[in-house]
């Protein structure tokens with residue numbers, strides 16, 4: 001049986017109008033540039049997490065530095081190593097880069113010993129971002145588990161900075177214990193000034209805890225979701241976003257209106273070393289932010 005090759009001129013198809021970006025070159029700009037930064041402030045959030053404020057030393061470079069909510073940086077502590085960290089702050093404030101860092105191993109333990117004035121290097125920003133323009137006019141559901149609130153702070157600020165463009169905003173946040181809760185000093189501001197609806201839950205309460213107890217999915221009983229008008233951003237461990245996204249799907253939110261961030265061990269952050277690959281997908285360039293439909297179709301992504 002012979003197979004006839006279609007005779008269409010594929011070069012004339014609209015999607016072939018430009019040269020294909022096979023090597024993702026358009027997304028690999030500024031990848032080798034290292035910004036020299038100084039730690040200007042450190043906020044102790046819990047026993048395990050600190051918020052670091054960095055300032056790019058060169059005022060010209062500092063003015064030009066921008067990022068989109070959901071992107072990450074490669075943070076270098078000279079002599080110890082370089083690690084990927086999500087940007088946890090407002091993209092509108094250029095003179096301060098916020099990074100919330102949990103003690104995990106070699107580099108992060110040393111960072112927790114750093115003082116104000118310590119010099120660090122920063123490359124980036126890297127990766128995909130939450131498509132907040134696409135969410136304009138909709139309700140936004142921001143859902144975080146544990147350290148997941150760190151990357152979520154960037155869209156929390158963004159939506160407030162463009163508040164009139166979005167409808168109702170709800171934050172659902174769950175941690176293991178009350179002492180693991182991050183950024184609790186900001187909840188009042190997010191609720192009363194930003195006009196966000198905030199829901200908290202912990203799995204293991206202590207004697208002072210008066211709030212909800214259980215898994216984060218139990219907060220769905222408190223939040224009224226209009227599936228036709230809602231986008232969701234879900235950050236946390238894969239086991240959590242799997243349950244959360246399945247629940248959101250059951251209430252009628254399509255999977256391509258839910259966005260999650262994928263974490264993988266990373267080395268270069270720029271699509272060169274292949275350390276972060278899932279199949280043929282580079283988590284550092286094609287992610288870390290992905291819609292849940294894409295994640296579900298990516299074998300072994302979660």
Ligand SMILES: Cc1cc2nc3c(=O)[nH]c(=O)nc-3n(C[C@H](O)[C@H](O)[C@H](O)COP(=O)(O)OP(=O)(O)OC[C@H]3O[C@@H](n4cnc5c(N)ncnc54)[C@H](O)[C@@H]3O)c2cc1C
Pocket residue numbers: 072081083084085086087088099100101102103104105106107108109147150151262263264265266288
């Ligand atoms: C895109 C992205 C964004 C991230 N954002 C943040 C953030 O905002 N705040 C934060 O505290 N951490 C974040 N991480 C995780 C952070 O990069 C790791 O904790 C860090 O690299 C650990 O380095 P280390 O030298 O201290 O630990 P190591 O000595 O290298 O390892 C210590 C332990 O941490 C585990 N680990 C190391 N890297 C990762 C990783 N990428 N994912 C999961 N486990 C890992 C190791 O398996 C080991 O058990 C992010 C990771 C990625 C990929």
Ligand code: FES
Pocket residue numbers: 265266267268269270271272273274275276277282283284285
């Ligand atoms: S971290 Fe090197 S290719 Fe993604």
